[in-house]
Amino acid sequence: xxxxxxxxxxxxxxxxxxxxxxxxxxxxxxxxxxxxxxxxxxxxxxxxxxxxxxxxxxxxxxxxxxxxxxxxxxxxxxxxxxxxxxxxxxxxxxxxxxxxxxxxxxxxxxxxxxxxxxxxxxxxxxxxxxxxxxxxxxxxxxxxxxxxxxxxxxxxxxxxxxxxxxxxxxxxxxxxxxxxxxxxxxxxxxxxxxxxxxxxxxxxxxxxxxxxxxxxxxxxxxxxxxxxxxxxxxxxxxxxxxxxxxxxxxxxxxxxxxxxxxxxxxxxxxxxxxxxxxxxxxxxxxxxxxxxxxxxxxxxxxxxxxxxxxxxxxxxxxxxxxxxxxxxxxxxxxxxxxxxxxxxxxxxxxxxxxxxxxxxxxxxxxxxxxxxxxxxxxxxxxxxxxxxxxxxxxxxxxxxxxxxxxxxxxxxxxxxxxxxxxxxxxxxxxxxxxxxxxxxxxxxxxxxxxxxxxxxxxxxxxxxxxxxxxxxxxxx
Amino acid sequence: xxxxxxxxxxxxxxxxxxxxxxxxxxxxxxxxxxxxxxxxxxxxxxxxxxxxxxxxxxxxxxxxxxxxxxxxxxxxxxxxxxxxxxxxxxxxxxxxxxxxxxxxxxxxxxxxxxxxxxxxxxxxxxxxxxxxxxxxxxxxxxxxxxxxxxxxxxxxxxxxxxxxxxxxxxxxxxxxxxxxxxxxxxxxxxxxxxxxxxxxxxxxxxxxxxxxxxxxxxxxxxxxxxxxxxxxxxxxxxxxxxxxxxxxxxxxxxxxxxxxxxxxxxxxxxxxxxxxxxxxxxxxxxxxxxxxxxxxxxxxxxxxxxxxxxxxxxxxxxxxxxxxxxxxxxxxxxxxxxxxxxxxxxxxxxxxxxxxxxxxxxxxxxxxxxxxxxxxxxxxxxxxxxxxxxxxxxxxxxxxxxxxxxxxxxxxxxxxxxxxxxxxxxxxxxxxxxxxxxxxxxxxxxxxxxxxxxxxxxxxxxxxxxxxxxxxxxxxxxxxxxxxxxxxxxxxxxxxxxxx
Numbered sequence: 001x002x003x004x005x006x007x008x009x010x011x012x013x014x015x016x017x018x019x020x021x022x023x024x025x026x027x028x029x030x031x032x033x034x035x036x037x038x039x040x041x042x043x044x045x046x047x048x049x050x051x052x053x054x055x056x057x058x059x060x061x062x063x064x065x066x067x068x069x070x071x072x073x074x075x076x077x078x079x080x081x082x083x084x085x086x087x088x089x090x091x092x093x094x095x096x097x098x099x100x101x102x103x104x105x106x107x108x109x110x111x112x113x114x115x116x117x118x119x120x121x122x123x124x125x126x127x128x129x130x131x132x133x134x135x136x137x138x139x140x141x142x143x144x145x146x147x148x149x150x151x152x153x154x155x156x157x158x159x160x161x162x163x164x165x166x167x168x169x170x171x172x173x174x175x176x177x178x179x180x181x182x183x184x185x186x187x188x189x190x191x192x193x194x195x196x197x198x199x200x201x202x203x204x205x206x207x208x209x210x211x212x213x214x215x216x217x218x219x220x221x222x223x224x225x226x227x228x229x230x231x232x233x234x235x236x237x238x239x240x241x242x243x244x245x246x247x248x249x250x251x252x253x254x255x256x257x258x259x260x261x262x263x264x265x266x267x268x269x270x271x272x273x274x275x276x277x278x279x280x281x282x283x284x285x286x287x288x289x290x291x292x293x294x295x296x297x298x299x300x301x302x303x304x305x306x307x308x309x310x311x312x313x314x315x316x317x318x319x320x321x322x323x324x325x326x327x328x329x330x331x332x333x334x335x336x337x338x339x340x341x342x343x344x345x346x347x348x349x350x351x352x353x354x355x356x357x358x359x360x361x362x363x364x365x366x367x368x369x370x371x372x373x374x375x376x377x378x379x380x381x382x383x384x385x386x387x388x389x390x391x392x393x394x395x396x397x398x399x400x401x402x403x404x405x406x407x408x409x410x411x412x413x414x415x416x417x418x419x420x421x422x423x424x425x426x427x428x429x430x431x432x433x434x435x436x437x438x439x440x441x442x443x444x445x446x447x448x449x450x451x452x453x454x455x456x457x458x459x460x461x462x463x464x465x466x467x468x469x470x471x472x473x474x475x476x
Numbered sequence: 477x478x479x480x481x482x483x484x485x486x487x488x489x490x491x492x493x494x495x496x497x498x499x500x501x502x503x504x505x506x507x508x509x510x511x512x513x514x515x516x517x518x519x520x521x522x523x524x525x526x527x528x529x530x531x532x533x534x535x536x537x538x539x540x541x542x543x544x545x546x547x548x549x550x551x552x553x554x555x556x557x558x559x560x561x562x563x564x565x566x567x568x569x570x571x572x573x574x575x576x577x578x579x580x581x582x583x584x585x586x587x588x589x590x591x592x593x594x595x596x597x598x599x600x601x602x603x604x605x606x607x608x609x610x611x612x613x614x615x616x617x618x619x620x621x622x623x624x625x626x627x628x629x630x631x632x633x634x635x636x637x638x639x640x641x642x643x644x645x646x647x648x649x650x651x652x653x654x655x656x657x658x659x660x661x662x663x664x665x666x667x668x669x670x671x672x673x674x675x676x677x678x679x680x681x682x683x684x685x686x687x688x689x690x691x692x693x694x695x696x697x698x699x700x701x702x703x704x705x706x707x708x709x710x711x712x713x714x715x716x717x718x719x720x721x722x723x724x725x726x727x728x729x730x731x732x733x734x735x736x737x738x739x740x741x742x743x744x745x746x747x748x749x750x751x752x753x754x755x756x757x758x759x760x761x762x763x764x765x766x767x768x769x770x771x772x773x774x775x776x777x778x779x780x781x782x783x784x785x786x787x788x789x790x791x792x793x794x795x796x797x798x799x800x801x802x803x804x805x806x807x808x809x810x811x812x813x814x815x816x817x818x819x820x821x822x823x824x825x826x827x828x829x830x831x832x833x834x835x836x837x838x839x840x841x842x843x844x845x846x847x848x849x850x851x852x853x854x855x856x857x858x859x860x861x862x863x864x865x866x867x868x869x870x871x872x873x874x875x876x877x878x879x880x881x882x883x884x885x886x887x888x889x890x891x892x893x894x895x896x897x898x899x900x901x902x903x904x905x906x907x908x909x910x911x912x913x914x915x916x917x918x919x920x921x922x923x924x925x926x927x928x929x930x931x932x933x934x935x936x937x938x939x940x941x942x943x944x945x946x947x948x949x950x951x952x953x954x955x956x957x958x959x960x961x962x963x964x965x966x967x968x969x970x971x972x973x974x975x976x
Contacts, residue, residue: 393541395648415640430621467538
């Protein structure tokens with residue numbers, strides 16, 4: 001749509017300009033006018049989404065001295081990030097309104113994080129990737145700390161920041177080793193030199209640091225300790241966001257670093273990832289059973305889901321990467337919806353995030369309870385919901401790669417996983433409610449919850465289209 | 477037939493709902509009758525001279541991984557689809573007055589579930605099959621959990637987790653097969669040559685799924701719990717239809733896909749079946765709760781089905797007739813048990829609606845106040861015991877006859893069940909129906925009303941009709957089963973295309 005030297009960057013540039021405008025607008029607004037900050041933010045996201053979708057070049061391009069890349073993969077991931085961020089904002093607005101943290105910074109930080117994520121998935125050099133990652137991470141740290149008066153929130157923010165900084169350090173150290181050995185930041189050159197280089201050991205050292213750093217960022221076992229505390233401590237609206245959009249961005253980072261830059265060492269990182277994946281699936285699912293807080297349960301389930309999506313990457317071929325991508329997009333969507341459910345219930349007045357608080361929701365708000373049940377069943381991977389196809393695809397990918405044992409581990413723990421998702425459904429549908437009044441949630445929130453619930457159902461019946469796009473991203 | 481009940485269910489939920497229960501009931505009944513009509517209309521369209529799939533519908537569903545929306549029926553599916561479509565209207569009529577709590581949702585859930593079950597029996601694509609198979613758990617989970625008895629939550633979670641446990645292994649096996657065969661179509665998978673080791677793993681994966689469902693000893697423990705806690709109609713569907721999915725799975729997947737493993741492990745399967753028949757028969761004798769007793773008797777009867785299926789491998793070649801007999805016995809047993817167990821659970825439901833107790837000890841002398849009911853129940857109890865002239869006899873007799881050819885001892889052990897079955901069935905009848913009137917409440921019981929009479933009467937006709945003249949059913953099944961035996965016995969190990 002827009003040509004010229006900066007054309008391919010149109011969406012990112014627009015978003016940045018919009019952020020500046022909103023920043024100024026917000027500085028001159030009173031509290032009751034903050035509504036406009038929200039509307040403008042949504043509009044900015046929408047327009048940059050349209051720019052991304054229409055600005056697609058005919059073929060893959062590597063631009064700006066090899067540092068930036070525009071391809072189907074980046075396009076799809078950007079769209080995914082924008083869609084889930086818009087949903088997360090819709091969920092968050094009424095929530096932060098009642099929590100008195102409706103400040104312009106909230107929206108600005110989300111927009112900055114989105115911008116960072118978009119740069120991250122399109123990065124083609126170690127430097128761009130790192131810049132995107134830091135822009136996103138720093139915004140997220142601040143977001144978690146938004147509820148200043150709340151001790152839990154502050155603790156979560158500090159934990160997140162320290163752990164995140166450590167992980168960034170790991171990543172940066174790994175990258176510096178790669179740069180030291182190859183003398184290049186560009187991903188393709190790193191891969192080329194790596195293939196011919198005799199410094200195998202150094203590469204492997206760098207690889208271990210990279211994988212550890214990535215595992216920290218996505219919260220794979222044994223680097224998961226920060227995740228449940230952060231998810232629980234952060235305001236629910238923020239949790240909905242950090243559990244979704246950054247995951248998609250992290251997927252982009254993993255693909256660029258592992259499958260593109262370190263392709264010659266695939267055998268090494270596949271081993272590492274197999275271990276991470278199996279541990280994450282096992283620990284995440286088993287520990288989730290013991291949780292009484294829904295947010296914490298979803299946090300552990302997030303760890304398990306990270307394990308599942310790593311399975312596709314372990315498979316190591318285009319089918320596997322596509323399966324993984326499908327998984328992470330579907331997961332981000334489900335996750336926003338699931339935390340949306342937590343927010344939904346918070347409209348009873350105080351914070352309601354214990355599983356027990358959902359007691360008897362079905363007899364109070366049947367439609368919303370059904371939507372939440374859809375989301376839970378989808379997270380559990382039951383047909384006919386989208387989560388089934390996501391699991392199906394990654395299991396198929398590992399079966400194609402002749403790693404049946406991984407598939408068996410995956411399904412055994414999905415039985416464990418089913419149990420705690422069913423527990424929420426049980427509480428909603430079979431138990432008696434404490435009070436008969438219906439939950440009164442604002443229209444936007446109900447709409448977003450409906451979109452998520454029906455979305456997983458629709459994607460469960462017609463998974464073909466999204467899958468086709470994911471495959472295209474890897475088959476050129 | 478798949479989508480009609482599902483659409484009707486959604487319509488009930490979206491449309492009249494609870495505000496107009498009368499309309500909900502009418503929609504449910506109408507749609508179930510139309511479904512039944514469509515199913516019956518299949519019979520003349522069905523050709524009984526071929527084993528090939530008929531009335532095939534085939535569209536691409538998820539093209540990227542070769543999954544198709546692929547439906548078709550053969551001699552195994554058709555009887556089960558008929559059974560499913562017959563049970564739905566009966567369930568609707570039976571729930572007409574006896575369910576008052578959230579009736580519209582109750583009926584809608586049943587309608588959706590029935591549609592999904594028809595899907596299970598008609599699906600010819602492995603993944604489509606799996607989607608229906610799993611999706612069907614959700615409505616059943618809700619039915620037991622919402623409308624069930626006091627201990628319903630434990631029962632329904634146990635039910636869901638047990639069956640899910642079995643089926644995920646089946647999913648891995650199906651994905652593995654699909655990847656190997658480059659297609660998820662069941663016919664393509666059946667033609668896939670496989671090594672012995674692979675076959676054994678796949679067989680075990682299937683066994684886990686189907687054995688839990690059918691259920692075989694020792695993974696049967698979810699069934700009595702689920703039955704006891706489920707509402708009447710839930711028990712009916714559970715016993716009459718859901719258990720059949722396990723047997724259907726063995727016939728559709730285990731035998732044709734892994735014939736050599738089935739051959740190798742047939743001793744194990746027969747042993748498990750005989751344990752189910754004899755041991756569970758004794759367990760049934762000891763039950764105090766009517767529903768539990770019938771639940772255990774279901775497990776014993778399903779033992780006959782697996783015996784009939786797997787005894788095929790113990791028959792020397794050249795005994796194709798006895799093998800066919802065993803298979804036919806298994807199939808007839810499934811259909812007939814579908815009718816009989818439905819009837820038995822409805823009988824218990826009739827009593828429960830009036831007395832709110834399922835304990836045998838609370839009853840006695842019911843014949844004095846409910847003569848019509850006593851007559852009908854007599855028939856079903858006799859059928860449950862396998863009395864000649866009822867459908868229960870045909871299946872059991874066929875299976876015993878065929879296992880006699882394999883080994884005298886199998887037949888003896890299986891024959892024991894006729895004694896045991898008569899024992900627990902008739903003893904149940906004696907304690908509930910005959911004897912002195914147990915208490916005042918029994919004396920005040922009113923006899924069956926017209927609706928109940930209609931439902932039980934229809935089932936009685938089915939039981940007797942199948943018992944006296946099973947030939948049409950056998951005709952429908954014969955070519956398919958004959959073919960199944962041929963390719964089930966044939967080894968896949970020496971390569972070559974097999975079951976075309």
